[in-house]
């Protein structure tokens with residue numbers, strides 16, 4: 608797959624109609640594998656930190672993932688490819704949704720077995736600078752029995768579970784979709800990203 612492969616207009620239609628969608632094969636398998644190896648490497652070298660909400664808050668959502676922001680210490684080839692593709696998607700969505708998203712922020716996340724992230728919105732307090740949330744999954748050979756779904760909640764409808772399978776990118780409108788990371792029985796790796804209005808400082812949580 609080319610990094611410059613076009614995105615399907617159905618992505619825009621789904622985001623408008625349902626406020627979420629998935630893109631399969633967002634990156635090629637080799638790049639996806641290299642990102643998984645980097646995430647594992649950071650974990651092994653103590654290069655991930657317990658995420659902000661877990662460290663700082665006794666109220667609000669509880670969260671057990673360990674994270675590392677992309678770009679804090681330069682970019683690997685795989686990270687560069689990921690951010691190129693994500694920024695192409697940001698420009699595509701900005702046009703399609705007619706919302707100016709100027710910026711992305713992205714972090715690796717590793718959930719060890721038993722860790723989750725309770726039901727929450729990605730817009731803490733009154734900060735609505737995050738417009739679109741995306742999560743790119745890095746887990747090859749994931750089984751339903753491993754758990755670890757991302758559960759999306761909707762008013763008056765059954766929740767939807769997305770399995771964190773390598774190559775899948777899930778997208779949703781940050782302001783509207785409450786969601787939860789269910790615990791897994793094996794380590795669960797991803798890159799969570801947000802497309803934002805560019806005018807406010809990054810949230811870093």
Ligand SMILES: O=C(O)CCC(=O)C(=O)O
Pocket residue numbers: 716724729742756757786787788797799
């Ligand atoms: O990993 C996921 O599926 C979702 C992560 C999430 O909700 C977050 O980082 O805010």
Ligand SMILES: [Fe+2]
Pocket residue numbers: 727728729786
């Ligand atoms: Fe979230």
